[in-house]
Structures are given as C-alpha cells and as structure tokens.
Amino acid sequence: xxxxxxxxxxxxxxxxxxxxxxxxxxxxxxxxxxxxxxxxxxxxxxxxxxxxxxxxxxxxxxxxxxxxxxxxxxxxxxxxxxxxxxxxxxxxxxxxxxxxxxxxxxxxxxxxxxxxxxxxxxxxxxxxxxxxxxxxxxxxxxxxxxxxxxxxxxxxxxxxxxxxxxxxxxxxxxxxxxxxxxxxxxxxxxxxxxxxxxxxxxxxxxxxxxxxxxxxxxxxxxxxxxxxxxxxxxxxxxxxxxxxxxxxxxxxxxxxxxxxxxxxxx
Amino acid sequence: xxxxxxxxxxxxxxxxxxxxxxxxxxxxxxxxxxxxxxxxxxxxxxxxxxxxxxxxxxxxxxxxxxxxxxxxxxxxxxxxxxxxxxxxxxxxxxxxxxxxxxxxxxxxxxxxxxxxxxxxxxxxxxxxxxxxxxxxxxxxxxxxxxxxxxxxxxxxxxxxxxxxxxxxxxxxxxxxxxxxxxxxxxxxxxxxxxxxxxxxxxxxxxxxxxxxxxxxxxxxxxxxxxxxxxxxxxxxxxxxxxxxxxxxxxxxxxxxxxxxxxxxxx
Numbered sequence: 209x210x211x212x213x214x215x216x217x218x219x220x221x222x223x224x225x226x227x228x229x230x231x232x233x234x235x236x237x238x239x240x241x242x243x244x245x246x247x248x249x250x251x252x253x254x255x256x257x258x259x260x261x262x263x264x265x266x267x268x269x270x271x272x273x274x275x276x277x278x279x280x281x282x283x284x285x286x287x288x289x290x291x292x293x294x295x296x297x298x299x300x301x302x303x304x305x306x307x308x309x310x311x312x313x314x315x316x317x318x319x320x321x322x323x324x325x326x327x328x329x330x331x332x333x334x335x336x337x338x339x340x341x342x343x344x345x346x347x348x349x350x351x352x353x354x355x356x357x358x359x360x361x362x363x364x365x366x367x368x369x370x371x372x373x374x375x376x377x378x379x380x381x382x383x384x385x386x387x388x389x390x391x392x393x394x395x396x397x398x399x400x401x402x403x404x405x406x407x408x409x410x411x412x413x414x415x416x417x418x419x420x421x422x423x424x425x426x427x428x429x430x431x432x433x434x435x436x437x438x439x440x441x442x443x444x445x446x447x448x449x450x451x452x453x454x455x456x457x458x459x460x461x462x463x464x465x466x467x468x469x470x471x472x473x474x
Numbered sequence: 475x476x477x478x479x480x481x482x483x484x485x486x487x488x489x490x491x492x493x494x495x496x497x498x499x500x501x502x503x504x505x506x507x508x509x510x511x512x513x514x515x516x517x518x519x520x521x522x523x524x525x526x527x528x529x530x531x532x533x534x535x536x537x538x539x540x541x542x543x544x545x546x547x548x549x550x551x552x553x554x555x556x557x558x559x560x561x562x563x564x565x566x567x568x569x570x571x572x573x574x575x576x577x578x579x580x581x582x583x584x585x586x587x588x589x590x591x592x593x594x595x596x597x598x599x600x601x602x603x604x605x606x607x608x609x610x611x612x613x614x615x616x617x618x619x620x621x622x623x624x625x626x627x628x629x630x631x632x633x634x635x636x637x638x639x640x641x642x643x644x645x646x647x648x649x650x651x652x653x654x655x656x657x658x659x660x661x662x663x664x665x666x667x668x669x670x671x672x673x674x675x676x677x678x679x680x681x682x683x684x685x686x687x688x689x690x691x692x693x694x695x696x697x698x699x700x701x702x703x704x705x706x707x708x709x710x711x712x713x714x715x716x717x718x719x720x721x722x723x724x725x726x727x728x729x730x731x732x733x734x735x736x737x738x739x740x
Contacts (some may be wrong), residue, residue: 385656386681392652415652429726 263363263474264421268293270467273433275304283463285431286317286354288325293335294361294474296328299465300354301431303401311444316352316404324345324358333362337370342411343404354405357389359429363474365421370414373399374432378440379425380447385440387419391432399432425471433464479648497623530687536733539699542607543572549729550619551697552583552730554591559601560627560740562594565641565731566620569667582618582670589613590624601626603636608677611668619669623655625695627640627738636680640698643664644690644706646713651706653685657698665698691737699730 267388274283284302289295302317324344333339337358355373362368369377374391392400400409421427426447428434437459438446447468540549550568555561568583583649590610599605603624622637633644640657658666658681666675687693693715696698703725704712713734 347544381681384658386658387683388654388656390651390654415647416686417653418684 228237230460244391247327248334262423264294264365264423264471265291265359265363265426265474266297266361266469268297268467268469270465271298273464275433275461275463277461277462281312281314284314284317285433285463285465286314286321287465287467288321289467290325290328292328294363294365294367295469296322296358296360297427297467297469298324298340298356298358298428299429299431299467300356301373301375301433301463301465303353303355303403306352311351313352313354315350315404316348316402317354317356319348319350319353320344320356320402324356328360328373335362335368337368337417338411338414341370341372341402341414345411348402348404351403353401353408355399355401357429361421365471366418367427368416368418369417370411372409372411372414373401374435376435377432378428378443379419379421379426380428380444381422383444383448385444388440389417390415391435421471423473427469427471428466429469430466431463433460433462434466436460436462438463481603490603491660517600528689530560530627530631530689530737531557531629531740532563532627532693532735533738534561534563534733534735539730541699541727541729543727544729545577547580550580550583551729551731552580553731553733554585554587554722555592555733556591556594558656559579560629560631560633561735562624562626563693563695563733564590564606564624565624565695565697565733565736566622567639567699567729567731569619569621569643569669572618574677577617579620581616582668583620583622585614585616586610586620586622586668590622590711594626601628601634604636604677604680607636607638607680611677614668614670617670619665619667619671619674620680621665621698623695625693627687629738632684633687633693634682635683636677636682638675638677638680639667640701642698644694644709645685645687646694646710647688647691649710649714651726654706655683656681657701685708689737689739693735693737694732694733695735697729699726699728702726702728703730 268289270287270289272283272285284304287299289297298321300317300320302313304313306313324340326345327333327340333343337360340358341356354377357371357375357377358366359377360368369389371389374393377389379387380384400413402408428443534555538549538551550570555563555566566583566586566588568579570579572579591607593599593606593609599609603626606624607622618682621641623637623641623643623645625633625635634653637655640659643655644651645653666679694709
C-alpha cells in the first residue's frame, strides 16, 4: 500500500470565519430559483466512470494529531489500514471521559483496532464491516469505550461501511463530496460508542451503508476531531491542493485522525 | 400502499434564523473537548435492530408544492411510488431554464418518471436503480432535462439509491439523520442533470449508494426545493411532530416535492 504524506489535510484547519456556516446557508438564500439554461456550453460532456471497470484498490496516507494535552501519551485515537482485498481502513476514537475514572481512554480504542486488524481475513467476518465490529468488540477486554468506523472495499468498487458514533467518511469525486456518513449521537458531543460496559452500544447500532467508488475517487476517513474542525468544502479544497494549508488558529481541541485513500486500478 | 398526510413536512419551512447555520456550526465551537463520562446512566441500553429481522416494506405519503408562479401548470417536479418488492420511490426535478427556450420544463421530468415507473419490474433493470435511470432516460423523448433520484428497497432492508443531481434522500432513525445523500452539481445551483441534449449527464454519472434500513426508519425523499429550504434538524423535528409546523416566510421559491416513507414489517 502506498503511503502518501497528507500534511495538507491536517494543516488545513482554519479559524471559524465571520460568516460561519456559509457553506450550508448559501443554499438557503431568499429569491427566485436560479438554474443554468440548458444546453450548457460551458459544461463539458461528462467523462463517465465505467460501470464495469478495472478492479479497484485503495492507497492510503494517514496522520494522527494528538490533543495538545495528550501528546506525550499519543492521544486516544487509533486506526489501522489493511491491503486485504480492495483495502480496509478503520478509525476508533477513545472516549476521553474515562480519564476521570483513572482509566486511560486510549487502551480500549487501541485494542479494538488491534483486534479488528487481526480479524480482517476471518472467515466468519466474511468481509462484512458490521461483523468485524462485532467480533473485534467481543475480543476487546480493555475497560473503556470508543466510537468506530470501518470501511472495506470490494475490488468491484463497492465500499462497505459500518459506523458506531461520530467518526466519519467522505468520498470526493470531481471536486465535490458525493458521499458522506452521518454521525450517531445520544446528545450533543456524546456519540454512540462501543463500550466495555453494558450501557454502551453494539454492532447492532452501527449505521451500515455502501457506495460505489470509481477510479480516481478520494476517500477521507477520520475521527470527529477532523469533521468538527474542518468543513467539507475545506476538505475538498485540501484534497485538491498541494499547499500546506493554513495552521489552525481556532476550532475544537481534540485528537484528530485523518486517513486519505485514493481509488486506483488494481 | 398506505398514504399518510404529510402536511407537517411541507409546512415546516422557517425563515432563516439570525444565527444561520447553527446546526453545522455548533460542531465547530472553540474550547476543549467535552464528552459524556461513561458509564452513562442517563443513556438507556439501546434497543438494537435485528440483523436478520422481518421483511421490510415502505409505506409512503407524498406532497408537491409548485413554485408560486407555476401553480397553474402544476410545477416541474414529478415523482412516482411503487409497491413492487420492498417499495420504490423516485423524484425528478425539471430544469426550469428550458422555459427560456419555450420548452415546458415539466415535460421531461414527467415523461422520465412515467417511463421509470413502467420499467420498475423490467427484467433487464433487475431492480437496479442506476439501470432504471439508464432505461427510463433512453425511453424519454421529450426535450428538456431533469435531476433524478430513485430508491429501491429490497425486502431484506437494503435500500439501493441512484441519484443524478441535487434531489435528496434522508434516513431518520431514533430522532437523527443516520444517512444522507449528497448533491451533484457543476457549480452553484446548476446540478448534474439527465438531458435530451448530449451535453447532459447520464446514468453513468449517478452516485450509487445503499443503506441498511431497520423497522421504524423514516425516509424523506425530495427535490432540492425541500433541502434548500429546510435544514436536516428541521426535517427531523417535523418527522417527530404531529403539529402543522410553521408557514414559510422566507427561503428560496421553487417547486417542492417531498415524499415520506416509513419502513414497516411486510
């Protein structure tokens, strides 16, 4: 698996602009409907992706930025990347609240990812991300809890996703987000989470979805530290640039894990 | 197919609040990370959906609100609902710019939906929403163009979706959006569109995805007139209320089609 430096992704956090949620709000403007008058000479005929194209696989680059106060311990996020089949990627975010009970929040997320990575080729998992969450959770003995997202690419281009909590995934195609997962949370900033305690959620609470990838698609998978600090249009801009972006001067301090994948012919 | 009144959905447009995009921006606050301290007694153990549960099917309610200036002609949106298999729903939004060329923008979207509805059980379509878009587009002879989304539910709970342009779909579970489609557009307010002209897009440009539904899920499918005027959290509130909502006093004037589906045991 090729590993590409992705500094532009984790350096592209901006302070909150004065106009805040312009990106979403711009679609709530007043006034009459405006749309291009077809035919649209300025729009080139699209170059459609092949329906039955070459087999796809993902090459990844990854980076973790611990919370400034957790640098010594390396933060509480964990992830793994596997080249099995079309490629497998997973992120887990340890729930920081455990520190208040003298439990290292990183232990659960790290063991969960370790167990999951060892189970990727398990026959009973049968390349099903929800089943992988189920078996990895059952195999994890650490005390704690974590959010988790696992994405598994079939070589035919089908990316299968299971997520518990507020880790996220975006698929960027031709300069726009064409697929996005949605966070699961009990209330603001308290996400669904796999836990060592019965009170937590399980694989049965995972949102299970899939999306058909095409050659050239870019995947961005991360913990909530990424998506809480960077708007989707900023992620798209970062993916489309080779600049080092702008150092973050605001936002929400958190562990931040970002993994960027590129869909390529096998 | 049960048809439920959905007045609360189309009456729930609000004027743009002073704080605009609060819904998204609230996740970009500054300050240190805050998360619930597990175990969380206030959070009941979740009631997980069955992995292999009863067969699912969708019951729908639908409503169309033409653009105020298009009421006489009924607007340019079109849709169809089918009870075939687990249920099929589709929306098409005629591109209004054609009116400037003395072409009724409603003709293309209406014929597209008519052809699609007649092809739902087609063997060659084999219950594939992208193939249904392909064959319905090929069968449509009207001049014009339209955005389109088609969702087809397998009785095992898999909702298969294909979308060209900026119609949208949301899956609401336990009071939150757990799945959302993303719009495709060339530039602001110029969506990808199937067209009678070669310059348009095709089924090959469709974003193809799927999501595993569980009993009790609510689907909201609509044209951009819905999603441009109503934030997701407002849609969730509307789904969770029986009130008549609030009459819209702002927003973007447009044809608005909204179809609400409920996943039930077959």
